[in-house]
Amino acid sequence: MPLLAIDNISKSYDGVLALNQVSLSVRQGIIKGLIGPNGAGKTTLFHLISGLESPTAGQISFGNVDITGKAPHEIASLGVGRTFQTIQTWGTMTVVENILAGMHTRVPGNFLSSGLWLPWIHKGEGAALKEAKHILEFLGLLGRWKWSAMQLSFGQQKMLELGRAIAMRPRLLLLDEPAAGLTPVEVKRLSEKVCQLRGQGITIMVVEHHQGMVMEIADEVAVLHNGELIADDTPAAVKKDPRVLEAYLAGAVG
Amino acid sequence: MVADNKSEFRKRDLLLTGGLWLISLILPDPHLPYRKEFLKKRDFVYLGALVLLPVIWPGALFLMGLAGIYAIVALGLSLFLGYAGQISLGHAAFFGIGAYTTAILTTRYGIPPVGAFWASAGAAAACAYLIGKPILKLKGYFLALATLGFGEIFLVIVREARDLTGGVSGIFGVPWFSVAGFTFDTYLKQYCLIWGVLIGLVLFAKNLVRSKMGRALLAVAASEDAAASVGIDVARVKLGVFVISAAFAGLAGSLFAGVISTASPDAFGLGLSVLMVMMVIIGGMGTLYGPIFAAIFLTWLTDSLGAYQEYSLPIFGVIFILLLIFFPDGIATRLNARLIYLISYWGRKRRRERIDQ
Numbered sequence: 001m002p003l004l005a006i007d008n009i010s011k012s013y014d015g016v017l018a019l020n021q022v023s024l025s026v027r028q029g030i031i032k033g034l035i036g037p038n039g040a041g042k043t044t045l046f047h048l049i050s051g052l053e054s055p056t057a058g059q060i061s062f063g064n065v066d067i068t069g070k071a072p073h074e075i076a077s078l079g080v081g082r083t084f085q086t087i088q089t090w091g092t093m094t095v096v097e098n099i100l101a102g103m104h105t106r107v108p109g110n111f112l113s114s115g116l117w118l119p120w121i122h123k124g125e126g127a128a129l130k131e132a133k134h135i136l137e138f139l140g141l142l143g144r145w146k147w148s149a150m151q152l153s154f155g156q157q158k159m160l161e162l163g164r165a166i167a168m169r170p171r172l173l174l175l176d177e178p179a180a181g182l183t184p185v186e187v188k189r190l191s192e193k194v195c196q197l198r199g200q201g202i203t204i205m206v207v208e209h210h211q212g213m214v215m216e217i218a219d220e221v222a223v224l225h226n227g228e229l230i231a232d233d234t235p236a237a238v239k240k241d242p243r244v245l246e247a248y249l250a251g252a253v254g
Numbered sequence: 255m256v257a258d259n260k261s262e263f264r265k266r267d268l269l270l271t272g273g274l275w276l277i278s279l280i281l282p283d284p285h286l287p288y289r290k291e292f293l294k295k296r297d298f299v300y301l302g303a304l305v306l307l308p309v310i311w312p313g314a315l316f317l318m319g320l321a322g323i324y325a326i327v328a329l330g331l332s333l334f335l336g337y338a339g340q341i342s343l344g345h346a347a348f349f350g351i352g353a354y355t356t357a358i359l360t361t362r363y364g365i366p367p368v369g370a371f372w373a374s375a376g377a378a379a380a381c382a383y384l385i386g387k388p389i390l391k392l393k394g395y396f397l398a399l400a401t402l403g404f405g406e407i408f409l410v411i412v413r414e415a416r417d418l419t420g421g422v423s424g425i426f427g428v429p430w431f432s433v434a435g436f437t438f439d440t441y442l443k444q445y446c447l448i449w450g451v452l453i454g455l456v457l458f459a460k461n462l463v464r465s466k467m468g469r470a471l472l473a474v475a476a477s478e479d480a481a482a483s484v485g486i487d488v489a490r491v492k493l494g495v496f497v498i499s500a501a502f503a504g505l506a507g508s509l510f511a512g513v514i515s516t517a518s519p520d521a522f523g524l525g526l527s528v529l530m531v532m533m534v535i536i537g538g539m540g541t542l543y544g545p546i547f548a549a550i551f552l553t554w555l556t557d558s559l560g561a562y563q564e565y566s567l568p569i570f571g572v573i574f575i576l577l578l579i580f581f582p583d584g585i586a587t588r589l590n591a592r593l594i595y596l597i598s599y600w601g602r603k604r605r606r607e608r609i610d611q
């Protein structure tokens with residue numbers, strides 16, 4: 001039984017077909033790479049899974065629950081974490097608060113009890129802070145926990161965004177171009193972290209332009225081209241697939 | 255020669271750091287440093303100033319009372335506008351709902367002021383819930399327009415429902431606020447009451463801001479997509495903070511009715527709503543103390559400009575424009591940013607000089 005099952009999903013924007021009848025499944029505990037030329041519909045697929053947009057047709061189910069058309073926060077609280085292509089850390093908050101905000105669904109409190117700072121709020125916030133520091137230590141950002149998030153460098157902000165998604169304790173983690181704009185050293189560190197997360201039992205889906213990284217860490221790679229799925233196999237097999245080669249070479253030459 | 259230079263710098267450093275430390279004691283909180291510490295030294299400095307004020311300057315008590323009432327509204331609006339990043343031009347209506355609830359309950363039904371006080375908050379919160387459910391889906395200008403419309407509708411209802419609200423002339427003879435037989439009938443007692451309530455609400459707001467709800471507010475203001483991606487229910491958070499800030503305004507309205515003894519529609523127009531928004535913006539978005547300082551400043555300014563009659567509005571306008579030019583992100587935020595910059599600049603400069611030698 002796959003953790004995530006995408007069944008014949010289509011998405012069109014005013015008649016322009018971004019995704020056409022894509023079916024894809026992600027097994028528990030693997031890293032699934034998702035590659036394709038620009039405009040292939042990779043980010044659209046992520047938006048559909050995380051609920052930011054709803055599909056024109058088709059169905060998405062996550063761990064036996066039909067999540068098609070659900071609100072983003074409902075899907076997130078089911079255990080789907082994600083990062084964004086353009087960094088979306090909260091610059092008005094400190095680094096540790098960004099991580100703490102990621103734990104929103106797990107920290108107790110509502111407007112009344114938090115305002116009155118009842119005993120269980122105090123306990124919950126303390127525990128959350130301890131855990132947030134662990135996550136920052138894992139990402140190598142502990143030394144900057146009191147910094148404002150906007151004072152971090154680009155690479156560190158990418159890491160912070162990853163940390164915010166991990167803080168949710170997701171079952172499925174969607175990484176939208178995590179390596180874009182990073183230096184080779186940072187890319188290497190990032191792949192290490194992603195592999196460690198897989199070791200902790202988190203299923204990960206990566207959209208990436210950086211093919212080397214995806215081919216290295218992914219267990220399976222799916223290739224999208226013009227909104228259609230043209231390959232879905234192990235990295236080695238995908239590299240040899242004639243249709244994939246054609247899609248990429250056609251893009252490069254023409 | 256070099257040695258002389260060095261000692262001179264040391265002396266100046268000492269002087270400057272001392273001065274900066276003194277300023278940092280009275281400056282409002284910036285929103286960037288980690289907010290885990292609940293009470294800091296400057297909180298006690300503020301408290302001391304409040305306690306000392308009646309002794310030092312008894313003449314200012316009435317104005318400070320009024321400023322305190324506006325500060326309560328500004329504090330609530332700060333959560334909604336400064337933290338959650340949503341605009342409301344209808345907060346005068348919630349203030350008015352609070353005032354009228356108290357006025358009607360105490361004069362018509364003989365309910366004691368304490369009961370009316372809580373009922374006012376409840377009435378304002380209930381209205382905010384009903385209004386907020388449909389209109390908080392709007393953003394930016396559209397939300398501003400919708401809340402503006404709500405404020406105007408409230409005024410029309412108050413003017414037309416003569417049997418209930420006394421129409422244009424309003425309700426007179428609202429009894430002084432009293433608790434268990436103790437009546438707040440002098441300026442000093444009212445000052446203590448209002449600022450006591452304000453201190454309670456500041457503590458509430460401080461707790462809110464350092465808890466997960468405060469983080470949710472800032473998250474919603476910065477990026478709704480990112481907020482939803484970590485499981486924050488954006489619509490519920492917005493509604494919740496709208497209700498809380500309306501309840502603050504309701505409490506302030508109740509105190510207003512209990513201190514001024516009247517409730518009439520002139521006091522709750524668009525002018526007041528705009529003034530509230532100005533308090534939050536001038537005070538500093540995303541700060542709690544900034545709007546309170548701005549409330550004191552603007553109340554004092556309005557009062558002292560009253561002497562110039564027809565020139566008061568232009569002068570007011572010029573001061574606003576100057577403030578917005580020199581402090582575009584609020585007095586509190588900007589001064590703090592300058593301060594942080596200065597301190598870090600001094601640190602850098604000293605390090606540079608050490609390396610040069």
